[in-house]
Amino acid sequence: MTASQIDLSFPPSWRAEILAARPLILPTRHFVYPKEVEEVERGALEVMIHPRAPNDPFLATCALGFRDPAVPTGIWSMPHPDSICAVAGGYAYIFDTSAPERFTMLPFRPVLQVLPAPGVNLLLFIGNRAILAWGAHGEAWQSPKLSDEGLSLREIRNGQLQGMGWNMITDRETPFLLDLRTGQLMKP
Numbered sequence: 001m002t003a004s005q006i007d008l009s010f011p012p013s014w015r016a017e018i019l020a021a022r023p024l025i026l027p028t029r030h031f032v033y034p035k036e037v038e039e040v041e042r043g044a045l046e047v048m049i050h051p052r053a054p055n056d057p058f059l060a061t062c063a064l065g066f067r068d069p070a071v072p073t074g075i076w077s078m079p080h081p082d083s084i085c086a087v088a089g090g091y092a093y094i095f096d097t098s099a100p101e102r103f104t105m106l107p108f109r110p111v112l113q114v115l116p117a118p119g120v121n122l123l124l125f126i127g128n129r130a131i132l133a134w135g136a137h138g139e140a141w142q143s144p145k146l147s148d149e150g151l152s153l154r155e156i157r158n159g160q161l162q163g164m165g166w167n168m169i170t171d172r173e174t175p176f177l178l179d180l181r182t183g184q185l186m187k188p
Helices: none
Strands: 005-007 015-019 030-033 045-050 058-062 074-077 083-088 091-096 099-105 113-117 122-126 131-135 138-142 151-157 160-167 172-179
Touching: 015 074, 030 091, 030 099, 045 083, 058 083, 058 091, 074 113, 113 151
Parallel strands: 005 074, 030 058
Antiparallel strands: 015 045, 045 058, 074 083, 083 091, 091 099, 113 122, 122 131, 131 138, 151 160, 160 172
């Protein structure tokens, strides 16, 4: 697994630290994501989160997806300052630090890249075939299929994402241009 990363591209209302291991004495508040999981301890991402006052800190234990250096692990701030995204081996969890029992596990398994787009106030989750965007009020959009297997991103400029996706029928990389405000394809 790759080293954990911390990205605070959006201003958070919380503080967090990634722990090397679960503490021997658990804090009063401890949440496991997802709730129904076997062997969550094996490779889990352990994050101590200090929400804005007056809430007590809590430990978030996030089940590991894949032990592969190609998938991300870490924490990201979100467009909503009370939300946090934790990714453990490509499994992405978003939860509200003021009410950590409320969480969403993203459907992309694995998420291959997490890309902040502060200019359009979105956090982008890149999968094998599509992109999912999360804004201040939750899921903003999911792109149409952009590739049959694997995306490469070029740049974000003027609210547009340029990239390439592999087309199985033509056996070629095909360019795409995605409007980040709507998630719709545009002509490249």
